[in-house]
Amino acid sequence: MARFRINILGCGSATPSLRHLPSCQVVDFRDNLMMIDCGEGAQLSMRKMKLKFSRLNHIFISHLHGDHVLGLPGLLSTMSLHGKTGTVTIHTFREGIELLKPLVDFLCHEPSYELVWHEISPSGGTVLETPSLTVAAFPLYHRVPAVGFLMRETEKPRHIKGDMVEFHQVPVSRMAAIKAGADFVKPDGTVIPNAMLTSDADPCVSYAYCSDTTYNPKIAAAVRGVDLLYHEATYIDADAHKAHERGHATASEAARTALEAGARQLLLGHYSKSYEDESRHLAEARAIFPNTLAANEGMTIDLL
């Protein structure tokens, strides 16, 4: 079972190229699949990467540019043809619901699963909360309203030291509080500090998706301490003027955000079709933030 795996289905930008597909990722969190952006051909890429339609229940849309949403009708139709059951929730802005719902209703009549449209705000906020994971949106700075997504495991309980708990005769009724960090007070008033009864909880892993956006220091603040930051790097430094005109970032600016955020690792993507490869993106980003990778279709990254 994947604990927290990022699958890259598409990491090109809007103008089609033969090297990359438009934006699409699938986050596999304990075998629950969540898609971020849905560029054209998403359903084919899912099949290629052996990602099961039956496990896909959430689709998060960062903004309403075609290269981030045009895969939706095809994906939703294909899943119905495959007899998918359960629920699929699409998280998008109000305009996205107004625009996409009639199209999907027309093209994908009576799907085999329940389709739910959930409105999110361009100013951000909590989008999804499960007992083990929270997905929050935060504003990006693009030509149209856009949000990034931060997925973070919820705080985990501390590990119980079985022998110590037994030795101090901690009753079962106190165990939840002890796991949450409470001290144990014995019937005679003796206080057993929590550190004697437990060890540290597993760290909470987090992932942030930032595409499309220009550089803005508020992004680093929104994703502070993130384990893996996917950040658009549409251009290299020599084309910085194009990035700024078009509401995009350079690889150096992505690296600057990763550095300012104290991210553990940076993953570049959303490349313009103007480049033959991503070697310059990587070199420019690594000069600022060494722990940088360049995304590619078919790539998977496990967050541990």
Ligand SMILES: [Zn+2]
């Ligand atoms: Zn865009």
